[in-house]
Every structure is written in C-alpha cells, then in structure tokens.
Amino acid sequence: MLDLFTIFTKGGIVLWYFQGTALSLTPAVNSLVKTVLLQERGGMDVFNHESLKLQFKLDNEFELIFVVVYQKILQLAYLDKLMEQVQLAFRDKYKNRLTNSTPLNPSMYSEFGDVFKNILFSLEEADRQSRQKPREMKHWNGTKKKENVTKPFNGKPQEEEEEEIGEEINGIEDVQEETGGREEGENGIDATSSLSSSSGSLPNSDKIRKIIASKTKKSSSTKTTSKKTVKPSNGKPKTKEARQWMVGGSKGDTKALDYSGGAPPTTNGVNHDEEKDLSLKGSMIGQLQPVDQDTPKESGGGGVFSLFKSITAGRVITAESIGPVMEKMKEHLITKNVAIEIADKLCSSVTGKLDGKTIGTFSGIQSVVKSSVEEALVQILSPKVRIDVLQDALKAKEAGRPFVVTFCGVNGVGKSTNLAKICFWLLENGLRVLIAACDTFRSGAVEQLKTHTCRLSSLHPPEREGGPPRVLLFERGYGKDAASICMEAVNFARQQRYDVVLVDTAGRMQDNEPLMVSLAKLIRVNSPDLVLFVGEALVGNEAVDQLVKFNRALIDFADSSDQNPRSIDGIVLTKFDTIDDKVGAAISMTYTTGQPIVFVGTGQTYQDLRTLNVQAVVAALLK
Amino acid sequence: MPTMEPLAIGIALLVIIISSLVFACFCLRGRSKGRVVCLLGLSNSGKTLLFMRLVSGGFARTQTSMKENKANYSITTKKGSTTEIDLVDVPGDERIRQRVFQQYIEALLGVVILIDSVNFQSRDVAHLLIDLLSEPRVNRKRIPIIIACNKQDLALASSAEDIRTKLENEITQILTSQSVKLSSLDQSKERKKVELLRNDEQTFSFEDSPNNITITSCSARGTGDESSCTPEIEDVTSWLNTLQ
Numbered sequence: 037m038l039d040l041f042t043i044f045t046k047g048g049i050v051l052w053y054f055q056g057t058a059l060s061l062t063p064a065v066n067s068l069v070k071t072v073l074l075q076e077r078g079g080m081d082v083f084n085h086e087s088l089k090l091q092f093k094l095d096n097e098f099e100l101i102f103v104v105v106y107q108k109i110l111q112l113a114y115l116d117k118l119m120e121q122v123q124l125a126f127r128d129k130y131k132n133r134l135t136n137s138t139p140l141n142p143s144m145y146s147e148f149g150d151v152f153k154n155i156l157f158s159l160e161e162a163d164r165q166s167r168q169k170p171r172e173m174k175h176w177n178g179t180k181k182k183e184n185v186t187k188p189f190n191g192k193p194q195e196e197e198e199e200e201i202g203e204e205i206n207g208i209e210d211v212q213e214e215t216g217g218r219e220e221g222e223n224g225i226d227a228t229s230s231l232s233s234s235s236g237s238l239p240n241s242d243k244i245r246k247i248i249a250s251k252t253k254k255s256s257s258t259k260t261t262s263k264k265t266v267k268p269s270n271g272k273p274k275t276k277e278a279r280q281w282m283v284g285g286s287k288g289d290t291k292a293l294d295y296s297g298g299a300p301p302t303t304n305g306v307n308h309d310e311e312k313d314l315s316l317k318g319s320m321i322g323q324l325q326p327v328d329q330d331t332p333k334e335s336g337g338g339g340v341f342s343l344f345k346s347i348t349a350g351r352v353i354t355a356e357s358i359g360p361v362m363e364k365m366k367e368h369l370i371t372k373n374v375a376i377e378i379a380d381k382l383c384s385s386v387t388g389k390l391d392g393k394t395i396g397t398f399s400g401i402q403s404v405v406k407s408s409v410e411e412a413l414v415q416i417l418s419p420k421v422r423i424d425v426l427q428d429a430l431k432a433k434e435a436g437r438p439f440v441v442t443f444c445g446v447n448g449v450g451k452s453t454n455l456a457k458i459c460f461w462l463l464e465n466g467l468r469v470l471i472a473a474c475d476t477f478r479s480g481a482v483e484q485l486k487t488h489t490c491r492l493s494s495l496h497p498p499e500r501e502g503g504p505p506r507v508l509l510f511e512r513g514y515g516k517d518a519a520s521i522c523m524e525a526v527n528f529a530r531q532q533r534y535d536v537v538l539v540d541t542a543g544r545m546q547d548n549e550p551l552m553v554s555l556a557k558l559i560r561v562n563s564p565d566l567v568l569f570v571g572e573a574l575v576g577n578e579a580v581d582q583l584v585k586f587n588r589a590l591i592d593f594a595d596s597s598d599q600n601p602r603s604i605d606g607i608v609l610t611k612f613d614t615i616d617d618k619v620g621a622a623i624s625m626t627y628t629t630g631q632p633i634v635f636v637g638t639g640q641t642y643q644d645l646r647t648l649n650v651q652a653v654v655a656a657l658l659k
Numbered sequence: 660m661p662t663m664e665p666l667a668i669g670i671a672l673l674v675i676i677i678s679s680l681v682f683a684c685f686c687l688r689g690r691s692k693g694r695v696v697c698l699l700g701l702s703n704s705g706k707t708l709l710f711m712r713l714v715s716g717g718f719a720r721t722q723t724s725m726k727e728n729k730a731n732y733s734i735t736t737k738k739g740s741t742t743e744i745d746l747v748d749v750p751g752d753e754r755i756r757q758r759v760f761q762q763y764i765e766a767l768l769g770v771v772i773l774i775d776s777v778n779f780q781s782r783d784v785a786h787l788l789i790d791l792l793s794e795p796r797v798n799r800k801r802i803p804i805i806i807a808c809n810k811q812d813l814a815l816a817s818s819a820e821d822i823r824t825k826l827e828n829e830i831t832q833i834l835t836s837q838s839v840k841l842s843s844l845d846q847s848k849e850r851k852k853v854e855l856l857r858n859d860e861q862t863f864s865f866e867d868s869p870n871n872i873t874i875t876s877c878s879a880r881g882t883g884d885e886s887s888c889t890p891e892i893e894d895v896t897s898w899l900n901t902l903q
C-alpha cells in the first residue's frame with residue numbers, strides 16, 4: 037500500500053526506509069524538502085507531487101523528518117496514527133544513539149524494519165476490521181441534528197434570559213395586586229391558580245406593555261438630556277482657514293508647474309530640463325545598488341553566555357508554550373503590512389519547526405521565536421534562482437537575438453515608469469534598447485513612453501552622428517492587438533540589432549478575464565525571456581490575490597499542449613520610498629510566488645532603481 | 660578581622676578557579692575552530708554521500724539537506740602523523756548555503772567543491788566559484804580548493820577536462836559583465852570583494868588563481884548496487900591528507 041516510508045535527518049542522511057515500489061522516489065521527497073520545508077510552507081502536512089501524495093512529520097528534538105509516500109488515489113485513514121506510532125517507536129528505540137548523533141550510520145538502524153512492520157500490520161488490520169464491521173447507528177447525542185434542535189433552547193445567553201424572566205415576574209406581581217384585591221371578596225379560589233390562568237390573558241399583557249413603555253420612555257429621556265449637554269460652547273460662527281500644507285507650495289507655483297502651454301517635446305528631445313537630466317548620465321553603470329536602509333549591527337551574542345547555554349539543561353518548547361508569542365509575532369507582521377494569510381502560514385510553519393526543540397535556560401522563548409522567524413524571513417526573501425538581467429541580456433546578445441522582458445501588473449502600479457528606469461539602467465551599461473508600446477488601451481500610454489524615449493535618447497545619443505538611436509520606441513497606435521505589436525517589435529529588434537526589448541503592457545485587474553486572456557496570449561505567442569510582475573509596495577492583503585490570479589491566468593490560458601506553461605519569473609516592487617518600514621508586501625509577494633524581487637523602485641528619477649537588500653527588509657519587518 | 664580571612668581566601672580561590680575554567684573553555688573552543696574543511700556544491704551533487712563515505716565509509720541514501728552535517732575526520736600527513744579536522748557538509752540550497760558557509764569561513768582549512776557531472780549547471784557552479792574565490796579570507800589565506808566532478812559512474816557524465824573549460828569560459832563571461840560594477844559603484848555598503856581577473860587577456864583560468872585549485876573526477880557512489888558499491892574517491896582523500 038505504501039510506496040515509501042523514510043526517516044532521515046535534517047542533514048539529509050536517510051537513516052531507515054521501507055520501500056514498496058521499485059521506482060526511485062528520492063526526487064519526490066527532495067521536492068518536498070525544497071518546496072515545503074525550505075520555503076516555510078510547513079503549515080500544511082500533505083504535499084502532492086505528480087501522482088504521489090507525501091505526508092510528513094518533523095521531530096525537532098532529534099532533528100528528524102518522517103515522510104510517507106503513497107499514491108494519490110489511495111485513501112489511507114490510518115496514516116496519522118502510523119506516523120505517530122512510528123515516531124514514538126523510533127524515538128524510544130534509538131534515543132541514546134540519536135543524542136550522540138555523529139557519525140550517523142544507517143546500518144545501525146536496520147533492525148527497525150521489524151518494529152515498523154508490526155506497527156503497520158496492526159494498523160492495517162484494525163483498519164480492515166473497522167471497514168468490515170457494519171456501520172453502527174449513530175447515537176442522537178453525537179449528531180449535528182441534535183445540536184441544531186437543542187440550540188434554540190440553550191442558545192440564548194444566560195443574562196438575557198434572566199432579565200426576561202425578571203420582567204415577566206414584575207408584570208405578574210402587578211397583576212397579582214389587582215386580582216388579589218378582587219379575589220379577597222371571593223375567598224374560595226386559590227390565588228396562584230388564578231394567577232397562572234390570568235397571566236396569559238390579553239388585558240394583563242397590555243399592562244406589561246405599559247410597563248415596558250414607561251421604562252423605555254425613561255431611558256429615552258435620559259438620552260435627550262445627555263444630548264442637551266453637548267451644546268456648542270462657542271457662539272461665534274467658525275470660519276474655515278485655508279490650510280497650509282507642508283510641501284504644498286503657493287498659488288504662484290501653478291504657473292511654473294503648468295506644462296500644458298509649452299511646446300510639446302520634439303523627437304530630438306531638446307527640452308528645457310535636459311541639462312538637469314544630463315547630470316544623471318553615467319550614474320547607473322553596472323549592477324544596481326541594494327535598497328539603502330540601516331542594517332542593524334550584529335550583536336555579539338556569543339562568548340560567556342553561549343558557553344553557559346551549552347552547559348545548562350534546556351527546556352522543551354511546545355506549540356502551546358509559544359502560542360501567545362507566536363500570536364503576537366503574527367500581529368506584528370500584519371501591522372507591517374504582511375498579508376494576513378501569509379503571516380498565518382508563516383507563523384504556523386515556524387511553530388512546527390520549533391515544536392519539540394530544546395532551548396537553553398538562559399534564552400527566552402521570545403528571542404528564540406524572533407530569531408527563527410528572522411531566519412524564515414531571510415530564507416523566503418533570498419532568491420532561489422538568480423535573475424541577472426544584465427548577464428542574460430549579454431548572453432542573448434552573443435547568441436544574436438534580442439532579450440525580451442514583459443512587464444505586467446494591475447493599473448497604476450508604475451509599469452511604464454519603472455520600465456523607463458530599467459531602460460535607463462540598461463542603456464548605461466551599453467545595451468541598445470527597444471521599447472514596445474503594447475499598452476494600446478489607456479489614452480496617453482504611448483505618449484508617456486514617447487516622452488521617456490525622448491529624454492533617454494537625449495541622455496544617450498547615438499554612438500555616431502546620424503547613426504541608429506540607442507533607444508527607440510516601437511508603437512502602432514491604439515486599439516491594436518498587443519500580442520501582434522509585440523511580435524513585430526521583437527522581429528524589428530532582431531533586424532535592427534537591438535539587444536533588449538522592453539514590452540509595456542496595459543494594466544489590468546486580476547479578475548478581468550478577457551484582459552487576462554489577452555495577456556496570456558501575448559506571453560504565449562512571444563515567449564519572452566523574462567516576465568516581470570510589477571506590484572506596488574503599498575499593497576496589503578491584495579498582493580496575494582493579484583499574484584495568484586496573474587500566475588493562474590498565465591498557466592490556465594496557455595496552450596493545452598504546452599507542458600510547462602510560463603508563469604511570472606520575477607517581481608518589480610515599486611513605490612518602495614512611500615512605505616517607511618511597512619515592507620510586508622515584499623514578503624507577501626515572494627512567499628506567494630517563490631520568485632525573487634528583481635528590482636525595487638524607490639523614487640521619481642531614472643536613478644531610483646535598486647535591488648532588494650534582504651537583511652534591511654527583514655530588520656525593518658522585525659523592528 | 661582574623662575570622663574573615665579564610666572566607667576571603669576561599670572566595671578568591673573560587674574566583675580564580677572559575678575564571679581559569681572559563682579561559683580554558685575559550686581556548687578549547689578557539690582551537691577546535693581552527694580546522695574546517697567544507698563540502699560545497701549545488702543541490703543534488705552528492706555532498707552528503709561523500710560526507711558519509713569519508714566519515715563512516717558506508718553507503719547511505721540521501722535527501723536534500725536542510726542543515727549542515729559535521730563530523731571529525733582524521734588525516735594522515737606524509738610524515739605519518741595524524742591530525743583531526745572538522746568536515747562540514749554545507750547544504751546546497753542557495754538560501755542556506757551562504758548562511759552556513761559564513762559560519763565556518765573564519766576557520767576554513769580547505770574547500771571541496773562537488774559538481775554533478777551529469778546535470779552540469781555551468782552557470783550556477785560558476786557563480787558559486789566566483790562567490791567563493793572573491794571572498795577576502797579565502798583569497799588572502801590562499802585556501803586550497805579541490806573541484807571534484809562527481810557521478811563519474813554514470814554513462815552520461817562529462818569529463819573533468821570538459822568541465823574545466825566550460826567553467827573557465829563561464830566565469831570569464833560573468834566577470835566581464837560584473838567588472839563594470841567593481842569600477843563604478845564602490846561606495847555601496849556591500850562587502851568588499853576581490854578582483855578576480857588578473858591576466859592580460861582578461862580571461863579567467865584556474866592556474867592563475869592564488870588558491871591552489873585542483874580539478875579531479877570522482878564517484879562517491881561507485882558502481883554496483885547499494886550494498887556492494889565501492890566509492891572512487893581516492894583523489895579527494897589523498898588531497899585531504901595534503902592539508903596540514
């Protein structure tokens with residue numbers, strides 16, 4: 037039934053395994069480690085790999101991983117029990133060997149096979165018996181129906197109930213007084229019996245209503261008095277003053293800022309602010325700088341205390357004991373703008389990693405949690421694949437083809453602006469760039485790129501007089517099919533020996549299916565070397581939704597014959613200068629896709645393009 | 660007061676004993692730190708298996724490592740004396756590799772780089788080598804390096820010579836695209852890296868490196884089935900013995 041049951045250390049040495057098939061299942065387990073455990077997705081404990089299902093369990097005390105692999109179609113009810121029992125048995129049997137761990141020799145654990153077989157056999161037997169047994173009738177107490185039926189009676193909160201009863205009694209007392217007076221003359225009738233009979237009748241319920249009415253009147257009158265006290269204290273009519281904003285400028289500035297009357301930029305790009313621009317030239321040669329943020333100094337945690345730590349006996353962490361700290365950490369991450377879903381998953385993964393671990397007496401739980409969250413964050417943000425645009429472009433140049441980069445994202449996140457910045461960076465490094473205006477929808481999109489191209493080509497004029505320009509805009513106006521424009525642009529670049537093609541696409545909401553289909557088509561038809569998702573750092577919970585849906589659209593709308601459909605290769609994080617230390621979007625985005633943040637936009641000028649500094653972001657998150 | 664004296668002396672003695680103990684512990688820690696040989700390489704290149712082969716001699720199945728493995732290993736020098744070194748198997752996952760390697764870099768004695776000769780990813784290996792060689796300490800101390808082209812037992816493995824030329828080309832290419840960076844953006848806070856291109860033609864070659872780099876082929880698994888396979892790692896073991 038089971039394909040594989042394996043026990044290995046976190047160092048990767050398989051101590052013992054039981055294999056049911058001849059196939060090598062190592063790749064499946066490796067991909068489990070790589071995609072789940074190393075990317076802090078440990079919150080879930082089932083993982084699918086092709087036609088296989090993998091279930092795992094971590095033993096943090098002895099740093100072991102238990103993995104069971106079986107066919108997806110099988111329904112094995114006893115797996116949880118099996119994992120638990122095997123873990124216990126293994127720990128009991130080899131406790132001493134595991135504590136003085138090195139060198140770990142798999143041959144020492146070979147006799148575990150019998151123990152495992154016993155456990156498996158007994159569980160399978162129990163499972164079979166339970167299946168053969170006729171289904172027992174459910175007891176009424178155990179069903180959901182009972183809950184639903186009894187709920188209306190028990191559901192009300194205690195207090196409310198008491199109040200109601202009290203009111204009823206009040207009413208009854210009133211009635212009693214009245215009826216009592218009448219009954220005195222009649223004598224023979226039992227007072228209580230008359231009470232019970234009269235309390236249900238109409239005239240008395242009238243009374244109750246009256247009482248309630250008087251009560252509500254009282255409360256409303258108190259309300260009105262309380263309202264009266266909040267009188268406007270100042271008799272003078274208040275006049276509004278024009279507020280002076282800090283960096284608002286004055287009325288006179290509007291004239292200077294109004295560019296609408298001026299001459300439109302010519303194709304030569306001779307402009308009044310050109311001189312200012314020229315100072316930018318040469319400032320972006322080479323690789324990008326990391327985002328400038330204070331990285332905290334490493335505190336010297338070693339020395340005497342770490343020595344004591346190793347001597348003193350430790351405590352064992354349980355999920356309950358770190359629960360409150362974890363909850364606090366989660367809230368902290370959410371205030372730093374990490375998407376709630378992501379913060380939740382991350383924290384449960386870290387909890388799973390810490391559960392059962394021993395810590396020294398001198399280190400508090402808080403610091404342990406913090407350091408392991410920090411480690412997890414660093415691991416999420418560090419790229420698992422290198423994206424070196426410059427080098428890839430050079431390689432493509434050598435191969436004699438243009439390097440195509442597509443930008444996509446929702447509206448107004450700064451696709452065109454950052455495209456221009458990246459273009460400037462590429463130009464600075466001696467590449468020739470063609471910009472393809474594939475935003476054929478938003479008015480002004482082409483003009484925006486035209487302006488950028490003019491400014492950029494004035495900064496980087498052609499190598500010789502009258503030669504081909506180093507940066508050129510490829511446009512076909514509005515309303516055309518973006519995919520075909522892109523294709524023309526790539527062909528044009530190939531003919532004219534442009535090194536890089538930057539494709540600007542129209543912004544689109546992730547839920548807009550027709551637009552997503554057209555984006556998928558553009559990418560499918562042209563198969564660009566790099567698909568960059570542009571997202572703003574201001575985004576909160578939405579980040580996950582955007583990325584997931586963009587990714588899914590690219591995969592869903594790809595050719596059905598295509599085995600490996602394209603998805604997003606990297607992320608451009610824009611508006612990073614606006615968010616202070618709320619840098620959570622970086623985590624949300626990289627966690628969702630597993631793709632690196634390639635560029636970070638940090639301002640308005642062409643120079644404001646950076647790479648991500650992982651340490652700085654993590655420090656800002658945990659501050 | 661005379662009655663206080665023995666107490667004072669006792670306290671003084673206690674302080675002396677404790678402080679000397681602490682000092683001794685520090686010394687021991689310092690000494691044990693001194694000699695580490697790291698096994699580096701991409702994921703799935705056979706580091707953990709080689710580690711097992713060197714430490715225990717036996718065969719073990721391995722999975723992707725999440726943590727480093729560390730063990731003592733004794734080397735025999737030419738004169739016949741034996742010394743203990745620490746063998747550290749650094750996980751290949753890029754995210755962990757850097758973090759773990761930085762922990763041991765101060766105590767480095769030598770580096771074994773393993774390469775998967777069947778699925779040879781020249782670019783990633785080249786990046787790894789550049790990172791390693793441009794590390795100031797590795798360069799200054801002239802840490803010896805052996806590049807072992809593993810998995811030679813498989814039919815599709817490329818030869819060590821092939822891998823050498825491919826690597827040299829790849830490294831040259833990367834360095835030329837990065838050389839712009841070194842000349843212009845020095846003000847950045849990044850750690851200082853060492854200039855690697857030295858010769859006149861501006862090409863990288865392993866011979867020119869100040870580190871003594873050996874390239875060899877090996878097979879940590881060896882041929883045969885799991886119970887009977889014997890490794891072919893003599894080059895690596897004899898190289899380890901040359902480290903003092």
